[in-house]
Amino acid sequence: MFSRKSSSHNLLFRKPITRSVTFTHISTLREEDEDGEAQEPMSTLSGHSGPGGSHLMSASMPVFKTPINLEEEEEESKAGGLRWFRELTNRSKSLIAILCLANFSATVFYSCIAPFFPSYAAMKGATETEVGLIFGCFQLVIFVMSPLWGIALPKIGAKFMFVTGILTTGVAAVLMGFLEYCPAGRTFVAMCFAIRLVDAVGVSAFMTASFSIIASQFPNAISTVFGACETFNGLGYTLGPPIGGALYQIGGFLLPFAVLGSLVCCCGIASWLLFPSFETSNEKEEAPSYRKYFMLPGVWVSLASVFCATLGLGFLDAMYGPHLEAFHITPAVVGAIFLLPSVLYFLCAPFLGVRIDRHGRAAEYMVAGAMISGACYLFMGPAPFLNLQGKLWVLIIANIVLGLGTCCQLIPPFSKNLEVTIKAGFVDNFETHGMVSGALSSATALGAFVGPAAGGFAVENLGFSWTVTGIAFFQLFVATATVLYMIYEKRPKRRPKITFSTEVDPEDDEVDEANEKTPLMFHI
Structure with a gap:
């Protein structure tokens, strides 16, 4: 309840706000630094005279340890851009670089087979329907496995999931190239399905882990880092077909998979060596x-x-x-x-x-x-x-x-x-x-x-x-x-109703008259 003395009319036309709050004398306070050690307060903030003999601060005035600069806080809250990237630590920069390179190499491998694989699979005895299913099963497995990886991520760790996922993708890519020596017919088709399924499991694992790493390590720049990874994703899809076609023309069916698979494995090894542990807490929290x-x-x-x-x-x-x-x-x-x-x-x-x-x-x-x-x-x-x-x-x-x-x-x-x-x-x-x-x-x-x-x-x-x-x-x-x-x-959200009372409390009038001479800046 608000008394008539504290209304806007009272504030503007009658007298200053008169309800005072007494603070403990500053000389009796002790500050603590970041390490928890007690520090003596500055003498100039304790009501003593400065060099000129004038009092710098009243004993009843609250003390703020650090001034608040809203403009600086607003500037620091802005993330993204070249300035933000330059101010990152070397660890954070290497983390972004590996994430981008992993996305690039994985998408290059995925898209590089488009120019030559359908015709080569037909030579090995695969039908058009089977070729379409070999392509389609990749996305279907990712659809099924991604939520499962999301559930398992807190248990096995983001780093372990990312590293094992990208290494699995790289090994599957290399093995795909050795299908050149696989007998034609049903055996070739079955092996294509098997390797493609393993590849999809690895891709779903490292994609799920990479999203979580971005969210936890760059909470103020999620879209910026995700956009950078998507840039390399698009670049991989763009360059994949011409790279795959050129490598196939130079060295046959094995070379594209051997080169690109090795690149993916190198990304996995680099992430294993350079990524820190992303575990934030050992406490057991309720699963979402x-x-x-x-x-x-x-x-x-x-x-x-x-x-x-x-x-x-x-x-x-x-x-x-x-x-x-x-x-x-x-x-x-x-x-x-x-x-x-x-x-x-x-x-x-x-x-x-x-x-x-x-x-x-x-x-x-x-x-x-x-x-x-x-x-x-x-x-x-x-x-x-x-x-x-x-x-x-x-x-x-x-x-x-x-x-x-x-x-x-x-x-x-x-x-x-x-x-x-x-x-x-x-x-x-x-x-x-x-x-x-x-x-x-x-x-x-x-x-x-x-x-x-x-x-x-x-x-x-x-x-x-x-x-x-x-x-x-x-x-x-x-x-x-x-x-x-x-x-x-x-x-619009519902807000609690505020009611103003017009009743006059005699005790408030007595307190107001007693404190009317006190300066306004020292009372709230």
């Missing part, structure tokens, strides 16, 4: 609840953004090439068109990550990304109602802009998902990071699997243009759902 996690609307919005982006990209990887061949262009031009969105993606990813870390607005970027991608898919078909069939330049422009939309759909969800989870009451530790990482990795892989699988069926029954139009409307649906979530998130 997946049920509570999946009840959060913000979680589903971020997962939908990732799923929608990878679904479209997976569909284009499988179905866009035959559609472009109808324009009677060379395979080199087709390959160049495929590279266009990847180039814009890895150029924009680091800048978008820095901007999100500094200014936030992750949900707004997800909405913009879904709308941009949806518009691009409408023109890439093009949609039958646009009457733009036969115009290659429209498809090329849409393909370029798609890289920007995909970037806005894939970079913000990780920081947004983690932010929503922490605000919901989850502890900011490796258990929560593993859960978020596993869910996002799983959603990414599910989109990459459903895109080619369901897209191929839809193209056979509806045609390419209508299928792409359906993907465009799905993108716009996700954008609408994200907007509704933003409205829900910004809804």
